[in-house]
Amino acid sequence: MSDVTKSAQQLADLHESGRMIVLPTVWDTWSAGVAADAGFQGLTVGSHPVADSIGSEDGEYMKITAYLKVVKRIVRAVDVPVSVDVESGYGLQPGELIHRLLSVGAAGANIEDVVHTEGGRVRSRNEHADYIARAREAADAAGVPFVINGRTDAVKLGMEFYRDPLHEAVERLRVMEQAGARAVYPVGLTSKDQVKAVVEAVSVPVNVTAHPVDGHGAGDFSALERLGVRRVTFGPLWQKWLAEVSTKQLKHWVAP
Numbered sequence: 001m002s003d004v005t006k007s008a009q010q011l012a013d014l015h016e017s018g019r020m021i022v023l024p025t026v027w028d029t030w031s032a033g034v035a036a037d038a039g040f041q042g043l044t045v046g047s048h049p050v051a052d053s054i055g056s057e058d059g060e061y062m063k064i065t066a067y068l069k070v071v072k073r074i075v076r077a078v079d080v081p082v083s084v085d086v087e088s089g090y091g092l093q094p095g096e097l098i099h100r101l102l103s104v105g106a107a108g109a110n111i112e113d114v115v116h117t118e119g120g121r122v123r124s125r126n127e128h129a130d131y132i133a134r135a136r137e138a139a140d141a142a143g144v145p146f147v148i149n150g151r152t153d154a155v156k157l158g159m160e161f162y163r164d165p166l167h168e169a170v171e172r173l174r175v176m177e178q179a180g181a182r183a184v185y186p187v188g189l190t191s192k193d194q195v196k197a198v199v200e201a202v203s204v205p206v207n208v209t210a211h212p213v214d215g216h217g218a219g220d221f222s223a224l225e226r227l228g229v230r231r232v233t234f235g236p237l238w239q240k241w242l243a244e245v246s247t248k249q250l251k252h253w254v255a256p
Contacts, residue, residue, distance in 0.1 A: 005144050008107040011042055011081035012145040015182050015205050020225045024212070025085075025234040027053045028070065029077040036078040043078065044110070045071050047085045048236040058236075060116040064090040068104050075105035083108035083147060088115045088123070094134035098146065102139070108147030110185060111135065113154075113172065122153070122161065125172050129179040136180030149183040149207055149231075150176030156188030166194055170201045177202045183231050190217035195227045205230030211237045 014021045023042045024035040027049035035043055048058040050070050056062045067090075075082050084106045089097050101109055113128040115121045123131070132150050139146035154162055154169035162168040165188075173184040185207040186198050195218045199206050208224065210216040210232050216224060224232065 004102050004105050004107065007075075007081040007105065008139075008145045008147065011083065011107040011147045012182060014042055014081075015147055015231070018230070020221070020230050020232065021205075022221070022232045023083060025049060025236070025238060026074060027239060029073050031239070032074045032078050032082075036080050040080065042081045042083065042107075043074070044083045044233050045074055045085060045106075046233075046235055046239075047087050049239040052236070052239065058087075060087050060090055064092065064100070068100060071101075071106060072104040081107035083110070083149065085110040088112050088117070089131065091117050094131050095138040098135050098138040098142070102142060102144060102146070106146075108149060108182075109135075110149045110151050112151035112185075112187075114157075122157065125175050128152070128172065129175040132176055132181055133179040147182045148180060149185050150179070150181030151185035151187060151207075152176070153187050155186055155194070166197060170198060173198060173202050173206075177204050183207050185231075192218040192223075192227060194218070195224070195229060199228035207231040207233060209233055209235040209237065211241065213241060 022040060023044045024040055025044045025046040026032040026035055027046060032043055050067060051058045051062055071084050084101060086109045089111060111132055113123045115123060132148055135148055152169050152172040154172055155165045158165050169186045173186060176184055183205040184202055189195050189208055206229055208216055208229050212234055218224060218227060
């Protein structure tokens with residue numbers, strides 16, 4: 001457990017540094033190696049790009065055992081801390097989820113409030129906060145400063161679910177921070193005003209998803225930094241961009 005403790009501490013220190021950290025979202029040892037060699041200080045493993053890479057589908061369709069085998073290979077291939085997107089937990093109790101993540105060397109995890117294994121049911125604020133709190137307790141009991149990134153899809157779900165999706169997201173971020181999340185992840189933010197509102201609502205780093213080339217709706221690296229964003233990940237966007245570029249270039253080799 002000493003190696004994962006060291007790795008988790010490195011990731012926790014990055015989050016507490018006050019600087020903006022970019023954690024490229026990877027899906028195999030090749031993409032992890034590319035990102036690490038480029039100089040990034042940490043990585044995230046995305047369920048969506050991993051699912052695409054192994055012929056599965058995002059939304060907790062992958063078997064957790066198969067997913068964690070991929071994660072373990074990635075962790076062993078790089079010398080930087082690795083966080084893992086675990087969707088809503090793949091049906092596992094928080095303690096079991098943390099135990100299995102630590103066993104493969106993960107230093108952190110995204111935990112979201114949409115339970116795909118239950119037809120896309122959305123956990124209530126308190127239910128999701130309780131799940132995060134119990135995950136925090138399990139990591140603390142193991143003596144690992146594990147970085148939980150509490151995710152909410154409230155903004156993404158929109159007005160079909162909530163009268164004021166941004167307000168709902170802010171309230172969820174607050175209770176997740178109180179529950180022990182060391183970062184929060186309101187998926188679906190597209191504007192400077194939205195980003196500013198969530199950054200002002202919490203004291204832990206706010207994570208936004210950006211495109212590695214096109215940036216974010218609120219701006220590029222510098223603009224996000226000025227707005228107070230302290231964590232950026234790519235989600236499936238890096239993998240999709242590589243696919244688009246590759247398709248365009250490879251067409252030159254297709255016989256007319």
